[in-house]
Amino acid sequence: MPNAFWCFVEDDRQGMPKKVMAEVLGEAARLAGGQPEAVWITDKASDAGLTQLGEWGAGKVWVLENAAFAPYRSEVWVGAAAELAAKESPRAIFGPVTSRQREFVARLAARLGVGLAADCVGFALEGDRLVATRPIYAGKLLAKVAWAKGPCVATLRPNVFRPADAQPGRTAAVERPAVSIPGATMTFVERREEAATGLPELAEAEIVLSGGRGMKAPENYVILEDMARVIGAAVGASRAAVDAGWRPHRFQIGQTGRTISPKLYMGFGVSGAIQHLAGMRTSKIIVAVNKDPEAPIFKIADYGIVADLFEVVPELTREFKRLLEK
Numbered sequence: 001m002p003n004a005f006w007c008f009v010e011d012d013r014q015g016m017p018k019k020v021m022a023e024v025l026g027e028a029a030r031l032a033g034g035q036p037e038a039v040w041i042t043d044k045a046s047d048a049g050l051t052q053l054g055e056w057g058a059g060k061v062w063v064l065e066n067a068a069f070a071p072y073r074s075e076v077w078v079g080a081a082a083e084l085a086a087k088e089s090p091r092a093i094f095g096p097v098t099s100r101q102r103e104f105v106a107r108l109a110a111r112l113g114v115g116l117a118a119d120c121v122g123f124a125l126e127g128d129r130l131v132a133t134r135p136i137y138a139g140k141l142l143a144k145v146a147w148a149k150g151p152c153v154a155t156l157r158p159n160v161f162r163p164a165d166a167q168p169g170r171t172a173a174v175e176r177p178a179v180s181i182p183g184a185t186m187t188f189v190e191r192r193e194e195a196a197t198g199l200p201e202l203a204e205a206e207i208v209l210s211g212g213r214g215m216k217a218p219e220n221y222v223i224l225e226d227m228a229r230v231i232g233a234a235v236g237a238s239r240a241a242v243d244a245g246w247r248p249h250r251f252q253i254g255q256t257g258r259t260i261s262p263k264l265y266m267g268f269g270v271s272g273a274i275q276h277l278a279g280m281r282t283s284k285i286i287v288a289v290n291k292d293p294e295a296p297i298f299k300i301a302d303y304g305i306v307a308d309l310f311e312v313v314p315e316l317t318r319e320f321k322r323l324l325e326k
């Protein structure tokens with residue numbers, strides 16, 4: 001349908017859409033003034049997943065299901081998605097900012113020959129024109145951009161948009177279009193390892209604890225993980241900590257790492273370099289713990305504690321535990 005807002009589904013690879021899809025579908029519904037459509041590229045679309053998308057407001061789910069879609073290879077996904085988009089001419093194509101959709105949606109825009117607004121934090125309709133707001137210059141400025149021609153392709157930053165309220169019992173129509181499956185030009189030679197931290201996913205967490213060079217050594221992250229378990233937070237890191245080999249790169253927050261926008265960000269021993277701020281400055285509440293009162297992070301922090309983190313962290317953990325056990 002030419003007026004359709006399409007939302008490409010990010011799933012957990014176990015057959016369920018991730019909760020960030022409630023945000024993408026919620027924003028698409030607001031802009032569409034009606035029901036958005038989900039497009040799910042997967043090797044196995046579960047019934048529970050389809051139900052979930054319906055409850056989050058998708059009027060229709062286009063299911064592109066084929067064994068060739070897993071593991072994710074952008075050229076296979078893009079070929080199939082571009083074929084469907086060319087046939088159906090949606091008005092807009094949205095996806096969440098996740099590792100794979102960041103790449104997939106960008107390649108899809110290129111294949112369709114249209115512009116991409118990446119990492120958007122807002123949308124408005126100016127008359128008939130869709131206008132996106134996105135941070136530029138490492139988050140120092142917000143730019144408004146519009147598309148010269150459609151479809152309007154955009155990725156949406158997680159934890160920024162109001163999620164759709166789930167309506168139990170609401171269902172989506174399911175359509176399984178036939179698309180050609182391009183041959184993969186890449187093959188995987190490495191194992192894929194999922195490190196189970198038992199903590200929420202960094203990009204989706206509502207609370208993120210970030211440890212910087214001030215953590216001093218990799219084994220010290222255990223104190224942040226202890227606090228994270230108490231309050232249900234994810235643990236991230238600055239690039240200095242990642243470069244030192246203390247944390248894997250997937251936990252890096254910042255310009256060359258992950259962009260997060262949690263309800264609460266707490267930085268411990270993080271100085272607040274502009275490249276770090278680029279990945280977390282849209283957090284709703286920012287707390288900084290640093291023993292240097294001149295640390296730049298205090299300029300954007302809502303709450304600051306000038307102190308040694310090794311004293312503050314166990315103290316906070318104890319206090320959180322006490323409050324939550326009440």
Ligand SMILES: Cc1cc2nc3c(=O)[nH]c(=O)nc-3n(C[C@H](O)[C@H](O)[C@H](O)COP(=O)(O)OP(=O)(O)OC[C@H]3O[C@@H](n4cnc5c(N)ncnc54)[C@H](O)[C@@H]3O)c2cc1C
Nearest residue numbers: 212213214238239240254255256257269271275276291309
């Ligand atoms: C092109 C480019 C891209 C980059 N991308 C990123 C990125 O994506 N993410 C990122 O984070 N950085 C990035 N950087 C690096 C960035 O410039 C900083 O070097 C980095 O963020 C610093 O990390 P940090 O704050 O942990 O370390 P530092 O700047 O060394 O700060 C450590 C802080 O810990 C405090 N501290 C020390 N001990 C304690 C203690 N016991 N208790 C409390 N506080 C303590 C210190 O006072 C200090 O403020 C990038 C740089 C470049 C050039």
